[in-house]
Amino acid sequence: GAGVSQSPSNKVTEKGKDVELRCDPISGHTALYWYRQSLGQGLEFLIYFQGNSAPDKSGLPSDRFSAERTGGSVSTLTIQRTQQEDSAVYLCASSPVAGQGRLFFGEGSRLTVL
C-alpha cells in the first residue's frame, strides 16, 4: 500500500482478554516503531524493529506486552491479560533507513479495555 496500515482501527475488549494489533509498514522500509498514546498525552515509545530483530524493547511497559515482526514486514503487537490502563491509541511507524528520523506513521489502533 501507499502508507503504513494498521488494524484494527478500533478495538473494544474486556479486561483480562488478549489483543493483537497489526502493522503493515511501507514496502521496503526496514525500520519499524511502535508507540502508545494515552488520551491527552504524548507519544510513548514501546519497541523498535530493524528487520525482524528488536534491538530496543526498553519501552514495553510490562511482560504482558510483546511484539514480533516477520519477513521484515508485518509486525504484531500483542497485549495479554489486558488492563484498563492499556486503553490508548497504539501507533506504528516505519522508516526506510535505520536510524533516520523521517518516520511514516499509520493512523493508529484505538484500544479500549472495559
Added chain:
Amino acid sequence: DAKTTQPPSMDCAEGRAANLPCNHSTISGNEYVYWYRQIHSQGPQYIIHGLKNNETNEMASLIITEDRKSSTLILPHATLRDTAVYYCIALSNSGGYQKVTFGTGTKLQVIP
C-alpha cells in the same frame, strides 16, 4: 539524542504566520532537527528537517540559529487546519539505531 524543549501551547490568528520555537542547546554536530505535527486523532506527520541551513518546503520553513541551539518552525499563513500538536526532535542521520522519542510538543491553536 539531544533533548528538546518547546512551549506547551501557542495561539495564532488565522492568516498570520505561526512561529513555533524549539530549544535544543545540547544538539551535537551530526544531529538534524526534525519537525512533526499531529492533528487530532491522526498519526503524526513529518513536516520538515534541517541540519544548519534554513529549509523551506510546501508546508513550512525551518530557521536554525547559527549556533544550532534553537530553531523555529514557521507556518507562513496559518489556517484552521494547522491546529495541531507540533513536535521538534533532534536526531543523527549517521545511520545505526537510535531511539526516536517525542516530547510533549507545542499545541498550536489557530484562532478564526
